[in-house]
Amino acid sequence: MRTPPSLSAQRSTDASGGRLHTAFSEVMAGRARMTGRTSASDESVPMILDLDVRLPELLHPFTDAHARLSGRVRVQGLADDPVAVGDLHIAPLARRRVRYRMDFTALDGRRLHLDGWKSVSLARPLRSMTTLPVTITDQDGAVVAEALLRFDLRGRLWPMLRSLRVLRETAPSDAARELRPRWSGERGRLEVWYTTLTDPRTGTGVWIHHELVAPHDGAAPYLHGWAAVFPPGGPPHLARFGPEEWRPGAGEDGVLQAASASLTTSRLDGRAGDIEWELAVTPGSGPLFTFPRWAWNSGLLPAAQIVPHCGAAFTGSVRHGGELLQLSGAPGATAHIYGHGNAHRWAWLHADLGGGDVAEIVTAVSTRPGLRRLPPLPFVRLRIDGRDWPQGDTLLAATRLRSRIGLPTWRVWGRVGDHRLRVEVTQPPAETVDVGYTDPDGATAVCHNTERATADIRLERRRNGRWEPYRSWRLDGTAHAEVGLRD
Numbered sequence: 001m002r003t004p005p006s007l008s009a010q011r012s013t014d015a016s017g018g019r020l021h022t023a024f025s026e027v028m029a030g031r032a033r034m035t036g037r038t039s040a041s042d043e044s045v046p047m048i049l050d051l052d053v054r055l056p057e058l059l060h061p062f063t064d065a066h067a068r069l070s071g072r073v074r075v076q077g078l079a080d081d082p083v084a085v086g087d088l089h090i091a092p093l094a095r096r097r098v099r100y101r102m103d104f105t106a107l108d109g110r111r112l113h114l115d116g117w118k119s120v121s122l123a124r125p126l127r128s129m130t131t132l133p134v135t136i137t138d139q140d141g142a143v144v145a146e147a148l149l150r151f152d153l154r155g156r157l158w159p160m161l162r163s164l165r166v167l168r169e170t171a172p173s174d175a176a177r178e179l180r181p182r183w184s185g186e187r188g189r190l191e192v193w194y195t196t197l198t199d200p201r202t203g204t205g206v207w208i209h210h211e212l213v214a215p216h217d218g219a220a221p222y223l224h225g226w227a228a229v230f231p232p233g234g235p236p237h238l239a240r241f242g243p244e245e246w247r248p249g250a251g252e253d254g255v256l257q258a259a260s261a262s263l264t265t266s267r268l269d270g271r272a273g274d275i276e277w278e279l280a281v282t283p284g285s286g287p288l289f290t291f292p293r294w295a296w297n298s299g300l301l302p303a304a305q306i307v308p309h310c311g312a313a314f315t316g317s318v319r320h321g322g323e324l325l326q327l328s329g330a331p332g333a334t335a336h337i338y339g340h341g342n343a344h345r346w347a348w349l350h351a352d353l354g355g356g357d358v359a360e361i362v363t364a365v366s367t368r369p370g371l372r373r374l375p376p377l378p379f380v381r382l383r384i385d386g387r388d389w390p391q392g393d394t395l396l397a398a399t400r401l402r403s404r405i406g407l408p409t410w411r412v413w414g415r416v417g418d419h420r421l422r423v424e425v426t427q428p429p430a431e432t433v434d435v436g437y438t439d440p441d442g443a444t445a446v447c448h449n450t451e452r453a454t455a456d457i458r459l460e461r462r463r464n465g466r467w468e469p470y471r472s473w474r475l476d477g478t479a480h481a482e483v484g485l486r487d
Helices: 005-011 125-129 153-163 172-179 293-298 394-398
Strands: 020-034 045-055 065-075 079-091 097-105 111-119 131-137 143-150 165-168 189-198 205-214 222-230 237-245 254-257 261-264 267-272 275-282 303-320 323-339 345-354 357-365 377-384 387-389 401-404 409-416 419-426 433-438 444-463 466-485
Touching: 020 065, 020 131, 020 153, 045 079, 045 143, 065 097, 065 466, 111 125, 111 143, 125 131, 172 303, 172 323, 189 303, 189 444, 189 466, 205 323, 205 444, 205 466, 222 267, 222 275, 222 303, 222 444, 237 267, 275 323, 293 303, 303 357, 303 377, 323 345, 323 357, 345 419, 345 444, 357 409, 377 394, 377 401, 377 409, 419 466
Parallel strands: 079 466
Antiparallel strands: 020 045, 020 143, 020 165, 045 065, 065 079, 079 097, 097 111, 111 131, 131 143, 189 205, 189 323, 205 222, 222 237, 254 261, 261 267, 267 275, 275 303, 303 323, 345 357, 345 466, 357 377, 377 387, 401 409, 409 419, 419 444, 433 444, 444 466
């Protein structure tokens, strides 16, 4: 018995048009028996699955969908992997089955695979929905262990229900709206659109930067920018365009238009020196608000940043120095900044973490009198399994975080609620370009940018009074980063 498509779509979309998702946590425990042992056949060891589930629709009895699994797999003497990932097929009535598949790392470094399913019985629904037989195999398919796990209704049901959340994915039209120009004729304003991406085939990074400057002295606003290509193992290639007359883009999807470059909600086209680009954009998971939404909408802070195209994919070509770079589904993002000028000093990171997960960090010291003496304030957003961390106001979260801006390495660390974060970014000097910036008031800064940075990101979660690894990522040559400094 399957839910009619119209009913399923209705259940998965809210009044604003954004798609609804379900997230929850689940813990199952039991005993695992290792294969190939010569000891008594009834010898077994404890095993625990501590999982987070992300379902791309609303959870209901007629669900037939695949969810993303992540969490910790613990088998005494065999494995304790806090960053295991996998797939959960939930179809309790449609297929009478809930199947778990996960990949994780053993204590000796081997990659292992877990496969198990709950066979749903209408005659014994509680027992069948709380019992999970699993088999663990190695890379060659040989059985390493077999286990029987159970969900404890008395001890685990309430924590599971408390973790249940319904989330809304931002509608694609929101990304287009957040890309459009904010400037409305004021003096002393700076607006920036910048795109960064990495070619998954060659590891080449690309940076395309568009900048609108409205000077303090009332001079005509102008558009200028640059493009840079970062081939692995070779020197970066940077070229500028402009300054040129500023013109907003035409049509519903237009963002900006100039003699050398144009930007729409679905394309980037332009030329800077001997660098040319023709790129189509496939939007990702919707806008990511690095700064609080109220700060972006109100303009109350000296400047604010947003990522309208987060986790996007870019297809097309980039020509540079007589070479042609063909791109197909290259991961990246387009960010948007609006404010009174550049920060006194700053550091920035964009990291595509795989599987739709993204990290965005802006840590900066304001140029405003008085604020310039304060330490840098880190604004952090991680999008993990479609959920943004930290939840709530990132300005409040920033007061709990610390950063140290420098070259070639800069860091962000701190605790927000029951999570603890540590980020270390290294920008290789040989693969970094130095670009001069000019603020609307004529002050200058130098930006040190690379699309070939290394980033280590570690997120821990506090449970039962102890800090446990929650997620960790290492990007080697695929992180996008920069540091801005003044004399």
